[in-house]
Amino acid sequence: DVKVTQSSRYLVKRTGEKVFLECVQDMDHENMFWYRQDPGLGLRLIYFSYDVKMKEKGDIPEGYSVSREKKERFSLILESASTNQTSMYLCASSSGPPLDEQFFGPGTRLTVL
Amino acid sequence: GNSVTQMEGPVTLSEEAFLTINCTYTATGYPSLFWYVQYPGEGLQLLLKATKADDKGSNKGFEATYRKETTSFHLEKGSVQVSDSAVYFCALGERDMRFGAGTRLTVKP
Numbered sequence: 001d002v003k004v005t006q007s008s009r010y011l012v013k014r015t016g017e018k019v020f021l022e023c024v025q026d027m028d029h030e031n032m033f034w035y036r037q038d039p040g041l042g043l044r045l046i047y048f049s050y051d052v053k054m055k056e057k058g059d060i061p062e063g064y065s066v067s068r069e070k071k072e073r074f075s076l077i078l079e080s081a082s083t084n085q086t087s088m089y090l091c092a093s094s095s096g097p098p099l100d101e102q103f104f105g106p107g108t109r110l111t112v113l
Numbered sequence: 114g115n116s117v118t119q120m121e122g123p124v125t126l127s128e129e130a131f132l133t134i135n136c137t138y139t140a141t142g143y144p145s146l147f148w149y150v151q152y153p154g155e156g157l158q159l160l161l162k163a164t165k166a167d168d169k170g171s172n173k174g175f176e177a178t179y180r181k182e183t184t185s186f187h188l189e190k191g192s193v194q195v196s197d198s199a200v201y202f203c204a205l206g207e208r209d210m211r212f213g214a215g216t217r218l219t220v221k222p
Contacts, residue, residue: 004156033209033210035212040214041214042202042212042213042214042215043157043202043212045209045210048209058209090156090157092157092210100145100206101147101159101162102157102159102210104149104156104157104158105156106154106155106156107155107156
């Protein structure tokens with residue numbers, strides 16, 4: 001069974017902290033994505049990666065960075081967390097072209113106080 | 114750029130009612146179209162997809178037809194069940210995936 005796992009379901013951090021969200025997929029997918037999900041806004045793409053060591057900015061990269069040192073792992077980093085980064089974060093992976101089906105993790109609900 | 118607009122919710126229906134959730138898109142090329150579903154407390158999962166004009170995607174009684182002339186991909190189901198209560202997302206895939214805002218469906222017994 002295909003699987004995308006995220007390191008935490010719920011996370012509470014303080015303003016200014018550095019936050020790491022980890023995502024691991026076991027499907028040998030080339031492509032990995034980070035989204036944030038907010039009510040009424042749907043999913044917005046933060047960063048994506050089509051290969052190891054490669055990354056591209058999505059629509060809302062400000063305040064975030066990513067790391068992809070291994071094919072199966074894609075990390076989202078909040079360099080200095082702020083309250084407006086309180087959100088649900090979803091990781092996804094896909095094979096082949098990006099237009100193919102994406103497989104999603106269960107999400108991490110991050111609260112920044 | 115590419116974008117998706119879907120019907121705002123929430124939508125509340127009685128069991129066995131007919132469901133339509135509208136979705137229209139703007140695209141520069143020839144994207145694939147998707148409907149994803151998110152059940153409470155879970156991530157998104159693919160419900161159905163269509164890769165070219167006039168294709169019909171179907172799954173679990175849900176259907177959607179890729180209409181290039183009206184740039185639409187409306188989701189339909191003839192008879193909804195309580196277990197269909199979820200948030201539904203229309204999405205467009207080309208170089209990346211673009212999602213609509215989501216429509217929350219509640220089905221009451």
